[in-house]
Amino acid sequence: MKIAVGTRNPKKIEAVKTAFGLYFNDFHIEGVDVGSSVSNQPFNEDLKKGAEYRAIEARKKTDADYGIGLEGGIIELYSKYYITSYTAIVDKNGNCHGSHDMLWECPQVLLEGIRTGKEMGDVMDEMTGKENTKQQEGGIGYFTKGKLPRSKAMVNGVIGALIPFLNKEHY
Numbered sequence: 001m002k003i004a005v006g007t008r009n010p011k012k013i014e015a016v017k018t019a020f021g022l023y024f025n026d027f028h029i030e031g032v033d034v035g036s037s038v039s040n041q042p043f044n045e046d047l048k049k050g051a052e053y054r055a056i057e058a059r060k061k062t063d064a065d066y067g068i069g070l071e072g073g074i075i076e077l078y079s080k081y082y083i084t085s086y087t088a089i090v091d092k093n094g095n096c097h098g099s100h101d102m103l104w105e106c107p108q109v110l111l112e113g114i115r116t117g118k119e120m121g122d123v124m125d126e127m128t129g130k131e132n133t134k135q136q137e138g139g140i141g142y143f144t145k146g147k148l149p150r151s152k153a154m155v156n157g158v159i160g161a162l163i164p165f166l167n168k169e170h171y
Contacts, residue, residue: 001027006034011138013071014151018091019158022078023166032058032071040119042073051088054098061081066091068161072138074106074114081106082137083120087157090164097171099160101153110139119131 001024007017008031017029034057036042038052050071058065070084082103090096124133125144128142138150164171 001066001166002062002064003027003066003068004032004058004062005029006032006036006067006069008033008170009152011136011149013153015070015154016068016158018151018155021148022151023162024166028082030062030064032061033127034058034061036060036069036071038071041114042071043085044075046086047071047073047084047100048098051086051098052090055088055090055094056097059092060092066165068158070157072120074111074120075103077103081111083110084153087161089158091165095165097161097164099157101155101157101160104143107143 003016006014013031020027020068036052037053038046038050042050051069054069054071055067067090069088074081078146083106084100084103084106086098086100088098100122109127110120110123114120120139121133124139124142125131129151137146140153141149
């Protein structure tokens with residue numbers, strides 16, 4: 001089975017590999033450079049739109065069995081802002097399903113930085129004094145004191161998006 005992930009971010013690819021590895025033995029994953037068609041810092045519905053676009057474009061570029069898009073960002077819910085990632089999976093027949101990973105309350109310092117037009121990863125780099133945190137521990141890794149790195153946090157979103165493909169008789 002061939003899987004195309006619409007990114008070259010190693011943490012996102014690792015999350016896909018971990019999730020698919022729970023269900024399949026024989027698969028090959030390829031990271032593909034594709035855009036998201038949404039802003040660099042997506043909010044609300046743009047997470048879903050960006051993930052779906054990445055999944056569709058990655059699958060088209062490689063003719064993979066599955067295209068996968070993961071889009072991190074912020075959603076407003078219950079009058080608060082939450083950080084999450086949305087995973088979309090599309091198959092060769094055009095069936096597309098998706099899922100969020102965990103939601104965690106956005107710290108005010110991040111929200112303020114993002115509202116000035118910065119991307120969350122850039123704000124995290126400034127806060128931590130590190131470079132490219134989004135391709136390393138991510139914000140979730142930093143705020144959980146290293147207990148939940150970004151790649152592990154995204155696994156449940158990939159599993160959630162896989163559920164309809166694993167249970168076709170119910171979808």
